[in-house]
């Protein structure tokens with residue numbers, strides 16, 4: 058038996074899978090689906106006081122090999138305060154996992170945020186995530202950075218429940234310690250999507266009769282995971298905050314990696330949007346198995362290990378190489394020659410119609426293994 062329980066800001070969570078602020082959590086039905094499928098907490102879709110609801114706004118979304126793209130507007134992507142509070146109140150009466158309210162705004166004035174925070178607490182929110190995505194850019198110029206510092210400091214002192222700023226890559230990881238040093242915050246969540254130009258060369262119009270012109274989009278996807286891992290390493294090394302890490306998670310190994318890098322819990326959205334609510338329970342079941350495979354009996358055990366060693370010191374640890382070389386299983390090789398075209402390698406040659414590897418010059422880098430669709434190449438240890 059593995060024990061997935063953990064503590065987050067004084068709340069007991071049944072596992073580290075928190076559903077991120079997203080379309081999954083923008084109505085009561087979605088929140089209940091998250092709960093029924095085993096999520097340990099939900100972060101509501103961001104709630105905005107200035108959103109009075111505008112039904113003409115729409116969201117456009119699609120996914121391709123680069124990830125999930127969404128083109129939308131502030132009004133479409135935020136819940137108005139009354140609807141947000143109704144959803145929180147109904148969800149709190151029906152399910153017994155923490156509801157974290159995500160609050161957002163368009164500027165740094167604390168008065169514009171505080172009223173929304175107080176109202177969602179009355180509705181039943183146990184914590185508040187501050188969605189900083191829509192604040193004036195660039196967020197890291199000195200004027201904006203000082204205003205942000207002030208906003209977080211004031212809110213953390215005025216609000217009765219824990220507040221959790223949500224970081225995107227526009228705020229570099231190494232700035233965070235200094236940025237929140239004067240505030241009372243105890244937890245950070247990361248990473249939000251990135252805002253990027255939509256792929257303008259793609260003729261979407263021929264397939265999707267839904268946009269005339271694509272401007273900026275938000276991009277989500279597994280490409281983000283290395284950045285998320287990087288933030289986890291820097292934040293664990295430089296701060297004592299509890300960390301809710303996510304962005305690019307697509308399977309249980311990704312969750313375990315983040316836990317081993319020092320996050321306390323994870324937040325997940327797009328892989329569940331694409332695979333369905335049932336994928337939440339798959340992730341949790343697979344995570345239990347992964348823990349056993351890695352020799353852990355509980356999440357606490359991982360966290361104790363990290364606390365003791367401060368962090369698994371990836372940067373200081375060095376890779377240990379095994380002397381090896383690649384071989385081709387001729388029975389599997391279809392002679393597609395994909396491996397020969399690798400400009401990385403001179404060791405793969407064709408001789409008398411057979412694709413072979415010169416073991417004398419092969420250094421066993423493994424690149425050809427990953428390019429072979431027939432799984433015909435193996436790297437083995439040198440005697």
Ligand SMILES: Cc1cc2nc3c(=O)[nH]c(=O)nc-3n(C[C@H](O)[C@H](O)[C@H](O)COP(=O)(O)O)c2cc1C
Pocket residue numbers: 077078079080102103125127134135159188223247248249250277278279281303304305306324325326327328330
């Ligand atoms: C369509 C869509 C809408 C989202 N809306 C919000 C939002 O309102 N507030 C917020 O903080 N994050 C929002 N997110 C970002 C997610 O919470 C999460 O940070 C991001 O998707 C990265 O995680 P993932 O790789 O698991 O999707 C949204 C994500 C998607 C896909």
Ligand code: SF4
Pocket residue numbers: 385389390391392393394395396397412428429430431432433434
């Ligand atoms: S990529 Fe694989 S299948 Fe194709 S030639 Fe090389 S070993 Fe054979």
Ligand code: SF4
Pocket residue numbers: 382383399401402403404405414418419420421422423424425426436
């Ligand atoms: S393992 Fe690397 S060096 Fe060896 S054949 Fe494959 S690509 Fe070349």
